[in-house]
Amino acid sequence: MTTRNLHTIRLAVRNWLGTHDEAWAGQDEVVIAMSGGGDSTALCAAAVLELPGRVRALTIDHGLQPGSDEVADKAAQLARDLGCTTADVIRVEVGNSGGLEAAARKARYQALDQARRGSPVFVAHTLDDQAETVLLGLARGSGARSMAGMRAFAPPWGRPLLGIHRSTTRAACAELGITPHEDPHNSDARFTRVRLRSEVLPLLEEVLGGGVAESLARTAAQLQDDVAVLDTLATELLHAALTSRGLDTAVLSEAPAATRRRAIRLWLLDNGARAATDSQLRAIDALVCEWRGQGPVAVPNGGSGQAEGARLVVERRHGTLGIAVQLRRSVPGGRRIEKGT
Missing domain, CATH: 3.40.50.620 (HUPs)
Incomplete structure (x- = not known):
């Protein structure tokens, strides 16, 4: 046989x-x-x-x-x-x-x-x-x-x-x-x-x-190599931009968009957020490179260690990106009050 x-x-x-x-x-x-x-x-x-x-x-x-x-x-x-x-x-x-x-x-x-x-x-x-x-x-x-x-x-x-x-x-x-x-x-x-x-x-x-499955798998292998390089550069950028208050927007703004957004994504994950969508990452990126005084950007809450009903937002203050926890509680009349912590 x-x-x-x-x-x-x-x-x-x-x-x-x-x-x-x-x-x-x-x-x-x-x-x-x-x-x-x-x-x-x-x-x-x-x-x-x-x-x-x-x-x-x-x-x-x-x-x-x-x-x-x-x-x-x-x-x-x-x-x-x-x-x-x-x-x-x-x-x-x-x-x-x-x-x-x-x-x-x-x-x-x-x-x-x-x-x-x-x-x-x-x-x-x-x-x-x-x-x-x-x-x-x-x-x-x-x-x-x-x-x-x-x-x-x-x-x-x-x-x-x-x-x-x-x-x-x-x-x-x-x-x-x-x-x-x-x-x-x-x-x-x-x-x-x-x-x-x-x-x-x-x-x-x-x-x-024919050969489509092989071509798609080959594309995956090529992209894995590219992603590995970009992730390494993003980690280096994250370490360079990180301060006690958050991320230094001046440091971030000097980096290419591909590594900058990856660094932001890593930072979000490190701070209790789940992976953000492309639109959310671009909105946060705009806080860095297209700053016009816009408000905070809500990001997915990973849930670990956060109070029920809490949500995470990214905001820019004094040239620094920071993550705030907003607690939402019900009040008479059905309204909800959001409080930053």
Whole structure:
């Protein structure tokens, strides 16, 4: 029996381990996020072959479908059959913030992070997943950072299969005599990513003559290099502009817009805000370079350590950008009073 496709995936795992040896140096094991689907099953099988006795599996039961507990238990048993030292099922509760896909992803990654015991976690995103991610970033107009897609290693998450097509993982499962679980959500046209996968990318392949997924993945890799350089420059600018009261607008104004806005974004994240939108970043940037006495700019509140009902605003005072917390409280008559702190 040929195992050509499984061998291709094993080589991808080997290359990842060699390239990112700092990710697992000193660790006794790596963790596989094992769903029982074709991608994670093929990755699990290859990782066990490459690191015998050093692979542990974690399976997340989102509880979103009838029988999800049985599916999770079967995935964990499959991981053990493939040679994982242990395979545990973690049940999670999925909220509703940001939509079902985003909420499930958040719950899944939180659970994996809590259970990984310091080890890197392999997730089975493929080249096709990367292409879909780039297209989503492009369609949303969310800039180079989003279009740069997923990184092969974003601690603690390792993605050895970003150069491997989904068809290869399915073929590897066939070589092993395994019929992987097919999540019904992966064919549910209510989800944007599913329509990209089943409608948009095939059409682009037809119209543009093939190779679209590879081109999108290559674009992501190029943008990752660019983003890394800009992030380094932005960090240096942030340190140069930072004062005890906030950010020195005179220092910021001398920098190119690309690094200036990135520095502002880093500063917001460091001060309890969530990632701001492009329009919010541009409004804050206008406080630096187009100052006309305009009022403060509200930014998304990260919620950590903030009082209920509080919001964050960025304002300019005496040549310095600062972040203020505004508390909103109800008063008779239904009005709300905002108070800066």
